[in-house]
Amino acid sequence: MKVHLMYEARDFDITAPQPLNARDLTADLELDTLIQAMAGEDEFLQTVARSALLSAVKSDLDTIAHRQAILRDSLENTDVVRRLYQLSIDALELKKKGYWGVGLHYPLAILHGSMEVIDVLVPKLKELRQIANQVAPQFAAPGWKTLFATLDQELSDDYIEEVQAHLKTLKFRHGIFVSAHLGQGNRGNDYTLRTPLDDGHNWFTRIIAKKPDSYSYTLPARDENGARALSELADRGINLVANALAQSAEHIASFFTLLRAELAFYVCCINLQESLGKLDEPIAFPGVVKSSQRQQCFDGLYDVCLALKMGKKIVANTLDAQDSHLVIITGANQGGKSSFLRSIGVAQLMMQSGMFVGAQSFSANLSEGLFTHYKREEDISMESGKFDEELKRMNAIIDQLSPDALVLFNESFSSTNEREGSEVAQMITDALLESGMKVFFVTHQYAFAHALYSRPVEHALYLRAERLPDGTRTFKLKIGEPLQTSYGADLYREVFQLETSIATARPDGQATTLRILPESAGGD
Template sequence: MKVFLMYQDCDFDLQQQLPSHEKALTQDLELNTLFNAMARGNEFLFEVAKKALLSGLNDPDAILYRQKILQDCLKNPSLTRDIYNIAVEAMEEQKKHYYGFFSYYPSSILYNAVEIMQILAGMLKRIKNIADEHAGKFESEGFTRFFAMVEKELDAEYFARIQNHLRELKFRDGLLISAELGKGNEGTHYILRKPHDKKQSWLERIFAKKPPVYAFSISDRDESGARALTELKNRGINLVANALAQSADHMRSFFDALRTELAFYVGCLNLSEYLAQIGEPISFPLPVASHERKHSFTGLYDVCLALTMKEKVVGNDVNAHSKDLVMITGANQGGKSTFLRSIGLAQLMMQCGMFVPAQSFCANICAGLFTHYKREEDATMKSGKLDEELSRMSGIVDNITPNSLILFNESFAATNEREGSEIARQIVGALLEKRIKVFFVTHLSQLAHGFYEKKMENAIFLWAERQTDGGRTFKLIVGEPLQTSYGEDLYHRVFGRDNLNETDHEIYST
């Protein structure tokens, strides 16, 4: 049996390799905040959320397939959690017996396999009951196929057959084994035989004519004889023990896949409930093919900031369709970095089949998502900050491919304005030539104005709004890049307006 709740034609691989730059993504986008909200302290949910978000999908149809399943889960959260909890319970229960599969003795393997099959068959019966009662509440292709499989393969005859086999394999009335004599009269070809039909009344069993048999018994103190009988038994049941152990392992794999794949949707349910408590909206995005240039949204907000502050945060509306370059300038602490993070988070959430933190969202799929954020200088750096930035950029270039998305945050500012702008200009120009979408937050006015003056049709320029009194709206507006980041406002906040002299004013206005 296959689950197919993450992909249409294969299982979700929890052991898959993450992108080589996953640490940078996690740090720059503060992904652990998102993972923790989805996990609610559960390590397994955390791991599944991390693997799902960092190994997204590149096919719009595959994304929509997951979206429909998630929409079913949001409509039926209790039933989704009930099925997930059954899978979790099945995995926990079978762990108590699973060690027996590694035993040397077939009798031990058989005993543990029977116990596990009894447990897992009971769990399957519970899933079958849910399917019988509630399958009609689910509309997605994934759940419809899942419940149809349960209905077809787990009928009453199936469960009755399992129980009959397991009852017989306990051998309460002994074993019937046949063998042949080989070299030196040593037994070979041991075969476990089906027991005789015993559908007789107790009177018939007492007075029925017994077939002639050759029998012997061993003394209670005959340890050698007991070992010999045990060895004969193990030879007889060896094939059956291995076959049943494989069947139990197959059933265990089904529950493992069910737990893993539903864990992603349970994590999404947890996150949606957190955001609902805060009052933040969510919506299902419209993904388009990677070769197109789509990027528009309304009310897009930084979900990690909302989770941290535990309150609603300002969202932004932007239409960047047909754009390869989005250049962002403006006031310090005006929401530029927060906006940039919201872009990266929404892209990851969309491409793993989740909802996004926005009122509406449409974007093309990206072959890869990369971040290049400024780093604070520390003792672990073996060279200057600019060298370190260029080294990280070199690593990105080695891995980035056309139709990827890269987010720059105050990059190449570790040197003077002229040199930093020139370095950034050449890098951004080369990326655009390779059909790579670029979002760039910067206070390098020469860089921003250099691109603005080219009047590029595939570029859009945003700046962080500032009110006349220095207040921040945290809204981004389309317009010509600003030549100031309003550092004077920060000076006022720290030292007070009265302490700002003419020289300081000139410095913070440039």
Template sequence: MKAHLMHPDRDFDPDKIPVYADDLIRDLALDTLLGGMAADDGFLRKIARAALLAGCDNDAETVCYRQAVLQDCLQHRTVVEELYRFTVETLDAKRDHHYGVFGHYPPAILHGAIDVLRMFVERLRKLKVIADAHASTFRSPGFKRFFDTLKTELSDEYLHSIQHHLKEGRLKSGVLISARLGEGNRGKDPVLRELRDKRPRWIRLLMDPGSRAYSFRIPERDEAGARALSELEARGINLIANALAQSMDHINDFFTMLRTELAFYVACLRLYDRLKALNVPLCFPGIDAVGTRRLSFTGLSDVCLALQSGRAVVGNTLDLDGKDVAIITGANQGGKSSFLRSIGLAQLMLQSGMFVAAGSYTGERCKALLTHYRREEDASMKSGKLDEELNRMSRLVDAMSPDWFVLFNESFASTNEREGSEIARQIVGALQERRIRVFFVTHLYAFAHGLYETATAQVQFLRAERQDDGTRTFRITPGEPLQTSYGKDLYFETFAGTDDTLKDVSGT
């Protein structure tokens, strides 16, 4: 029995994390996003992290499958949250049983497994009641199949038969074992048999004292004989004990996976509530095939900035369909890095099957998302900033293939303008030739302007908007690179009101 709420054809693997995950977490501020999804719940955080980081492995069918499940969750959140709590309580109840303390001893395995299975059967019965009450209101293929599976595989007859077998498995009427004779008349191949007369032993002895078979009794002080009989009994019930233990593990795995897959959607519900409370626009994005170069949106905002600031932030509206490269320039503190992060977050959220922070959004699926952001200088002084950037770039290039998506933020600015521009130009050109999509935030005017003069239709130039009085609107609009980033605006905005000499300088 499978949940299959994350994939239409397989279980979700929470341990599958890409090797470049640490860079994505750091550069896209994913800890902030995960905080909005999970708060202090470590399990929700782990599952949400895995789903986001491994999203690029999902095909379009899986993305649409999850979107439909999540839409059901939003419409029936009370039921979904009840299901999640139910699975958590079930697994907690299993842990409260002391099964496994004597796991090497077949009778202990048998009775421990029976105890846990009896609890599981009662929980499965309650799960079926929940499913029967609400199945008709869910519309997504994922939930419909899940509820249909519960209805088919957990019929009343099936559950009743399990309870019957568990009752028989306690062997209260005694143990009947058959065996074949082996070498030296030793018994071999023991088989546990079902008793025809299932009356308790004392009743059988009282009502039918005459023996119908050859028998013997072990004297009370014959410890060796008692031990040999106990070992014979253990051999006889070993197979049924192991079978019940495997059944217990199977049901436990079902509840574990159900909890894991529901956890992603519960985390999405929490994030949805947080963002709606901040009036952040949200939508379910459209997804196109790999290589179509689709990307258009209205009101796209940086979800992490909204969570950090506690309010909705300025969104951007752009049509970047057909573009392989986007070069983003403009005023300092104008919203370039926030825009780049909003692109990366939207891509991860789209491919994991979530909503995105936009009024509308359509994008293509990429095979992988990478980031190359400026880093602080090596604390050990073994290398400078440029060496570190080039080494990191080399490792990324070794992993890249066509239809990957790379976000650059102020890369190669740690050297002089000419050298940094030439490095950036050659790298972007090579990536474009390999059909790798690039978004590049830069202050390297020689790089941006040189590319502008020779650009093809597949390159889009964007600029952080600045009004004539120096006010930043934090919007990104199409525009050619400018030679200044208006750093002086920020300088006088910070210091001009504190000293008269600084006011005089502002007029120069």
């Protein structure tokens, strides 16, 4: 049986290798905050959430549509999804407690261990089918319908009864019946397990009835060699059956393992939706177009990770960047540029994972890879200067790029002087656009932003962090040409106020006051 709640035609592998830039994506987009909201302290849920998000750096339209439909139903039936998830956990816990024999090499031990597992899992399969039949009318997604139909067809009452009858037979209450042929040297071969014949007589008739003529041998109680030989004969007879039963047990256990892993993703999504709902933050299922197109349109997009971290509703942005290949973001310090960039990256990952996004509405094109190049603080782990480190990271990204990838830059190449940093940023941006990439670039380098704006670059959009005349940051991004200032003086005023007075003493003993004014105290 197949689950196929994550993909239409294949299983979800939570152990699949993560992308090479997984660490950078996790740090730059603050994915740990998102994963914490999805999984809490549950390590298994954390593993599933991380795997689903990071594996989605490359996705496809069919997989996204498949998951979105299943997630819509899941959000409408949260109790059912959690109940199914708990059932899969309970089944696997029972398997752990009873699956003692399969790891051994002896057929009889394998047989008994497999029987024990199947014996405890079959009732769970029956319970799963009963739940599926009860709730099937509440679900509309093809993925759910296929799973429920499979459970109903393959786990019928007749099938369950047949399995239980076989298990009863394999307990060998009347001994093990094995047939064999005599081979060369009177050695036995072709050992075959036989089903004992039912003569239809009751127990009393069997006791008083005349026994058929046959040869028999009773093993002495202390004949250890004889007991060993008899055990070997029994093992030869049940070897094929033991292996077949072990495979059946593994098949059932594997089904519950996959069911748990794939349901876990939707449990994570339910948890996240509930967390955002408590903050009164909206969610939306995004519209997705193919990667060769360029689309970035949204209303009320917010930084999900920032909202979760602050524990309150935050400022959102609206943008129509239809057919934009390049988005340059400039403006006031602490104006919301980095949060906006992070909201773009997180929404892209959530969309490609088949999830909802944090917005009133959202649509974007698929990306053939998601990459971040953020400014790093200098630390002892760096083997060279900050600018060298930036170039090395950029080189590593280039080695992984493919057309239609999305690259997010945040204050990149600012660790050198503005002229050199702007030239490098401009050359790299030009090369990425020529290679068919989609680029978002947050920068304070006026020379870089102005040079691109002055050309102008085809299919480019320029955003600026809004600042009111009194210096207030609205944390809104508006379309506007780059400005020469980032209004750093506003932060100076906020920290040091408008002027700082320092009392000093002159040589003649008289007090005087030294007044220090910001360079732009009279205006930006």
